[in-house]
Amino acid sequence: MKKLIATPMVLWLAACTPSTPEPETTPVAAAPTAASADASTDASSPAPATVPATQVAAVVDDPAAVNQSIDEVLGDHVRYETVIRRLQQSVAARDAAAVAALVDYPFTTVRDGEPLRVADAEAFVRDYDRIVTPGIADAITKQKYSQLMVNYKGVMFGNGEAWVNGICRDNACKDVDVRVVALQPGT
Template sequence: MSKLLLGTALAILLGACNKPADTPASEASTQEASATPASDTNAPPAQAPEPETSVASAEVGDKAVDDAIDTLLGDHARYQEVINAYQKAVAQRDKDAVAALIDYPFFASIDGKRTSIKNAAGFVENYDKIVTPAIASVIEAQKYSELMVNGKGVMFGSGETWINGICKKGSADCSEFEVKVVAIQPGGSG
């Protein structure tokens, strides 16, 4: 089952109340969520579609991701804005722009130890140890139509990045939230 179909199925099954979900609990739960294969490896290779078909497929995929985000997490436009800004900042190696998209305190594996990053300055200082070339490559290559969406947020690749809504203080029902990067880590499939 594709990540997109899994996310859509979860959206239907969970019937969430349009508020941001919890952040990924740990790398272990992230790895479990990302262990779903992207495609059936026993299926024969598909023939390349005509260009018009591929554009239509991407639009259908984008709509499915939008719908899953709307159902599970909240306003997809807010998520899409952060996703695009994040990919652009990583591609340009704009450490300050990436740091501005992070939810603090932020936990990262630095030199093999789980480390708490308290603010943007600390993130920028450790950027190269957090956003490794392998992780940056996954972030840059991620297609919106292929994002996996579940109750833990929006997942890039095999769990290298998670983006989710963070409730603002004083918003008991979480109707006021910010969309932030909540995890950057090595992916579940290595």
């Protein structure tokens, strides 16, 4: 059984407005996230008042702070940054095979209100246009690295259109594979 990296301690980087609900397909327990400080993309709704600050991370416009947050919450930021940059480049180039190579399988998302299960990279490539919709592609390609949201569930693009997280490949979680774990319409 694979596990996602889930560290209970999350670095609170800056003041933020709690907002977007958890991604529909994130394979970890529910918890609130923080939205971008950019009001033009803030589709916020208040988070429950009982959420401890240690479970929410903020978005700041600082790549060093993002790297530090990834290091402290998820692990080696270099591995995450590599996957994040490859995802952005591959989506911008509409390279379905390259995007498919970054995804954790089996992969499930929701399209037109129905679950869409993707068994492997071959199926992902076949359904690429249904999975990576123009809105999702736009959120991925326009996301500034310095404004990524990081919490124990992973690294969030936009308003939750994409999530990247580490997948534990052993019981001690010493062997971690950084993958795309969610692609879905944002909130």
